[in-house]
Amino acid sequence: MNRYFTLLCVGIINVLIVSGCSSDDKSSSTAPPVTETFKPVPIEKTNNTKIYMHYMAWFETNESSSDHKWGYHWTMANKNPNNVDVNGRREIASYYYPLIGPYHSGDKEVIENHLLLMKYAGIDGVLIDWYGTYDLNDYKMVKENTEQLIAMLDDVGLEYAIVYEDRFLKNIVDAGLAPTMTSAAKTDMNYMKNNYFGSASYIKINNKPLLLNFGPISLITPDDWTAAFSGLTTKPTFLTLWGESSEAGANAAGEYAWVYKNNTNLSNFYANTFPKLSVGMGSAYPGFKDFYKEGGAGDAIGWTIEHNNGATLDETLAMAKSANVNYLQLITWNDFGEGTMIEPTKEFGYTYLEKIKTFAGVKNTTSMFSEISTLYNLRKAKKGDVEVQKKLDKVFDYYRSMQPDKAKQLLNEIK
Structure with missing residues (x-):
C-alpha cells in the first residue's frame, strides 16, 4: 500500500510539472498561424470559344505624362479634360464616358479593375494594340503601358497576344531610327520573341505564338513579311x-x-x-461612332453602327455562335474615340459585360461587376492608408482566386 501510494504521488507530481512547463512554453503547443495562399483560378463557363478582348494601352493623363498634359486619345485636337462640368465629368474626345473616368493605361489600379471585370465576364485574354519598340511619338508610352498590363496578367489568370501596327513603320524610317521598314519590323519581332512569345501567358495557336496585324498597311508583300520574320526560329500563327x-x-x-x-x-x-481559313477569328462589337470630326482630328470615318441599347452586340455575338468560331475578338475594350468600347461607361453601365458573360456561359450567375468597381474606388479614395490597402490587396486575392463572396464581405467591412 505504501509503495503504491508513493508511486501515485510521484506520478501526480510529474504530471503537474509537465503541465506547468507546457503552459509556459507557448512555442511547443501553439500551432503556427495558417497563411492563406492565393492562385488565380479559371472562371467556370460552358462556352468553349476562346474569347479575347482587343485592348488599347494608349491613354495618358496630366498626372502620368512627363509634360503634365493629357494624352491625345483623351483630347484629340480640341478637347480639354481639365474642364469639368457640374456633374464632375471631364471634357474628353468621345461621345461616351468611362465609368471610372479618364485614366492612365499604366495605372496598376486601372489595370486591376479592367482585368478583374474581364475575368468575371468570361473573357480569356487580351489582344493588345501595339506600336513597336521605337521611341517616337507615343510609341514608347504604349509599350511601357503594355508591359504594365502584361506584368499583371498572370496574377489574374488571363492570356495575351499582340496586335502589331505596321502602319507606323514609315515614321520610324523617316525619323532616321531604322534604314528600312522591314528592318524596323524585324527589330520589333525579335523583341517580341525575346520578351513576349515565350511567356506561359502568351496565347498559342497550333503550338505557335499568336500574332495579329492591323493591316498589312506598310509591309504589303509576302517578301516584306518573310524579311520581318527572318530572325524568328518559330514563325507565329x-x-x-x-x-x-x-x-x-x-x-x-x-x-x-x-x-x-x-x-x-x-x-x-x-x-x-x-470556312476557307486555316485559322479564322470572328468578331463581335457593341457599335461604332467615331469622334474624329468633332474632336478636330480629321474627317469622320463616314459611317456609324448604332449601339441600339445592346442589340448590336447581341446580334454580333449570335452570329459568332452560329458560325461556331473557335476564337472570338471583342471590339473593343476601350477605343473611346471610335465608340466601340465594351468597358463600363456612364451611358451603358455593365450591360455589355453582362451580355458577354451570358454568351460565355459563366456558371456563377451572381454579378460581381459593381463590387469590382467598388474595389477600384476604394483604392483611389484610401490611397494613402497603408492598412486599408493591405485589406484591399486581400480583396483582390479573393477575386482572382474565385472567392467573390469573401471579397464582397471584406469590402463591406472596409466601407
Whole structure:
C-alpha cells in the first residue's frame, strides 16, 4: 500500500510539472498561424470559344505624362479634360464616358479593375494594340503601358497576344531610327520573341505564338513579311485583317474579322471567307461612332453602327455562335474615340459585360461587376492608408482566386 501510494504521488507530481512547463512554453503547443495562399483560378463557363478582348494601352493623363498634359486619345485636337462640368465629368474626345473616368493605361489600379471585370465576364485574354519598340511619338508610352498590363496578367489568370501596327513603320524610317521598314519590323519581332512569345501567358495557336496585324498597311508583300520574320526560329500563327492575307502570302495562317459599316460585312465573312481559313477569328462589337470630326482630328470615318441599347452586340455575338468560331475578338475594350468600347461607361453601365458573360456561359450567375468597381474606388479614395490597402490587396486575392463572396464581405467591412 505504501509503495503504491508513493508511486501515485510521484506520478501526480510529474504530471503537474509537465503541465506547468507546457503552459509556459507557448512555442511547443501553439500551432503556427495558417497563411492563406492565393492562385488565380479559371472562371467556370460552358462556352468553349476562346474569347479575347482587343485592348488599347494608349491613354495618358496630366498626372502620368512627363509634360503634365493629357494624352491625345483623351483630347484629340480640341478637347480639354481639365474642364469639368457640374456633374464632375471631364471634357474628353468621345461621345461616351468611362465609368471610372479618364485614366492612365499604366495605372496598376486601372489595370486591376479592367482585368478583374474581364475575368468575371468570361473573357480569356487580351489582344493588345501595339506600336513597336521605337521611341517616337507615343510609341514608347504604349509599350511601357503594355508591359504594365502584361506584368499583371498572370496574377489574374488571363492570356495575351499582340496586335502589331505596321502602319507606323514609315515614321520610324523617316525619323532616321531604322534604314528600312522591314528592318524596323524585324527589330520589333525579335523583341517580341525575346520578351513576349515565350511567356506561359502568351496565347498559342497550333503550338505557335499568336500574332495579329492591323493591316498589312506598310509591309504589303509576302517578301516584306518573310524579311520581318527572318530572325524568328518559330514563325507565329500570323493573322491579318479580313481580306488582307494575300499581302503576307504563306506567312499568314489566316485572318480575323473587324467592324465595318454594318453587320452585313461580318455576315459575309462568316459565309464566304471564314470556312476557307486555316485559322479564322470572328468578331463581335457593341457599335461604332467615331469622334474624329468633332474632336478636330480629321474627317469622320463616314459611317456609324448604332449601339441600339445592346442589340448590336447581341446580334454580333449570335452570329459568332452560329458560325461556331473557335476564337472570338471583342471590339473593343476601350477605343473611346471610335465608340466601340465594351468597358463600363456612364451611358451603358455593365450591360455589355453582362451580355458577354451570358454568351460565355459563366456558371456563377451572381454579378460581381459593381463590387469590382467598388474595389477600384476604394483604392483611389484610401490611397494613402497603408492598412486599408493591405485589406484591399486581400480583396483582390479573393477575386482572382474565385472567392467573390469573401471579397464582397471584406469590402463591406472596409466601407
